[in-house]
Amino acid sequence: MIEFRNVSYSYRKNGGKNIDDLNFTIHKGEFVLITGRSGSGKTTVSKCINGLIPYFHEGIMAGDVFVGGENTKGLALYEIGEKVGSVFQDPRSQFFTTNTTDEVAFGCQNLGMERGEILQRITDAFCSLKIGGLRDRSIFELSSGEKQKIAIASCRAMNSCVYVLDEPSANLDIESIDQLGKILQVLKHSGTTIVVIEHRLYYLRELVDRILYMDGGKITGTYAAADIEYLNSEKLAAMGLRHFNLADIQYCAKRVAKNRNIALKVANLEFAYKHRKSIGGTGEILRNVGFTAWGGEIIGLTGKNGAGKTTLAKVLAGLLKEKSGSIAFNDQRLRAKDRLRKTYFVMQDSDYQLFSDSVKRELELGNEQLEGLPEKCHKVLGELDLLPYEESHPAALSRGQKQRLTIGNGIICGADVIFYDEPTSGLDAENMKKVVKLLTEQARKGKLVFIISHDYEFLLNICSRILHLQDGIIANDFELEGINEPRLKKLLFT
Structure with a gap:
């Protein structure tokens, strides 16, 4: 179904090869996981399959890619699109309409299908994936998981024989990841050929037929599904991979003494978006939120998509103005614009926060006002494995590398309180541990660190405390120690 023959590619004419002399075959109906460290060439492989390379990205390509027995060099991009359905990490980047039903119909309309056939394909797509409740909805009102489902339904309506999904779990909460796994199970049983690029591995354990491990632009390991049980924690760590089995993940965060010189006190905090329905249809996102936090703490903000985690962080950081309640730093109540001077917010989507040309x-x-800035930048870039790219344009980086760069900004800044929104969504295990080390060092310096995350493995590696949000309130507030590990797992997975 898919064959690579001596395929190499470089995004830059004078740069190194992003993938180097790849030769492999993926058979019809096979479910293949492509994994490896960030920047190893995984996404580049996916773009060669769906035709974005060489038709969209400029660069130098050698070798041939075959899909369904046809060389993609002899096919127009729309012809490849008829065969290969793509689901990007951020589905928003591939939507063309504002209505879910229109979006699922879009590809069929572009192929000039008859109206009756299009309507039937729309119905079949929603029904087969069991997402009928998402018909005729506004794209803007969907959660990340729901957007992912619409992207998959759009491929389903096209009757794509190959699906390529690039880190589909990156922006999803645990419940949505579980639902994604069930949809992939449906597709697999239908005989579809599926290629998944992924760092989070646990939800794919019972789905994969084969694993291709990439390192340095090459496939350096091939594993059958039966080999997974032999990939123990030590082997996975050496490969820079996450765990396939959640039971193997243990609490190992290093405790840091609290810095009583930095205190954040929140009382009776409420917030509502003017034009968004939420809790009880009132528009309220946050209700009666109150807690005290100290420097040296690393606090995980957890909860389902839509629970109010990012909204709470943005209000605390001064990016949003509270409806009522108080937020005080060291007993001094601050307005939103004053909080902006004391905090730093690292966004989930790194592209929104990259502005410079290197x-x-x-x-x-x-x-620029920080003392010893050149030395600090050099140190952080080295610790995040970005030093070889210091003169590169941020747009030339992989998603994981961009993510690490925005995290580096949070580490460099002089703010007392730093918020990281899903900082590991594009990171492999090796780089996750590097981020753990750097953020723990921030806490040791007395900084107060908040982490918005669904990443169970990351939370157990870094957090000293958990604030779990549910329907706009803090439903659980507890110290995260070994004894409370089952409590966190229950909150995230049930």
Whole structure:
């Protein structure tokens, strides 16, 4: 079904090869996981399959890619699109309409299908994936998981024989990841050929037929499904991979003494979006939120998509103005614009926070007043494995590398309170541990660190405390120690 023959590709004419002399075959109906460290060439492989390379991205390509027995060099991009359905990490980037039903119909309409056939394909797509409740909905009202389902339904309506999914779980909560797994199970049973690029592995354990492990632009390991049980924690760590079995993940965060000189006190905090329905249809996102936090703490903000985690962080950071209640730093109540000067917010989507023309200057931007800035930038880039790219444009980085760069900004800044929104969504296990080390060092320096995350493995590696949000309130507030590990697992997975 898919065959690579001596395929190499470089995004830059004078740069190194992103993938190097790849030769492999994926058979019809096979479910293949492609994994490896960030920047190893996984996404580049997916773009060669769906035709974005060489038809969209400029660069130098050698070798041939065959899909369904046809060389993609002899096919127009729309012809490849008829065969290969793509689900991007952020589905928003591939939507063309504002209505879910229109979006599922879009590809069929572009192929000039008859109206009756299009309507039947729409119905079949929603029914087969069991997402009928998402018909005729506004795209803007969907959660990340629901957007992912619509992207898959759009491929289903096209009767794509190959699905390529690039880190589909990156922006999803645990419940949505479980639902994604069930949809992939449906597709697998229908005989579809499925290729998944992924760092989070546990939800794919019972689905994969084969694993291709990439390192340095090459496939350096091939594993059958039966080999997974032999990939123990030590082997996975050496490969820079996450765990396939959640039971193997243990609490190992290092405790940091609290810094009583930095205190954040929140009382009776409420917030509502003016034009968004939420809790009880009132528009309220946050209700009667109150807690006290200290420097040296690393606090995980957890909860389902839509629970109010990011909204709470943005209000605390001064990016949103509270409806009522108080937020005080060291007993001084601060307005939103004053909080902006004391905090730093690292966004989930790194592209929204990259402005400069080089990796090095990205870290320097806005931090010119810091003493010893060149040395600090050099140190952080080295610790995040970005030093080889310091003169590269941020747009040339992989998603995981961009993510690490924005995290680097949070580390460099002089703020007392730092918020990280899903900082590991594009990171492999090796880089996750590097981020754990750097953020723990921030806490040791007395900073107060908040982490918005659904990443169970990451939370157990870094957090000293959990604030679990449910329907706009803090439903659970507890110290995260070994004894409370089952409590966190229950909150996330049930």
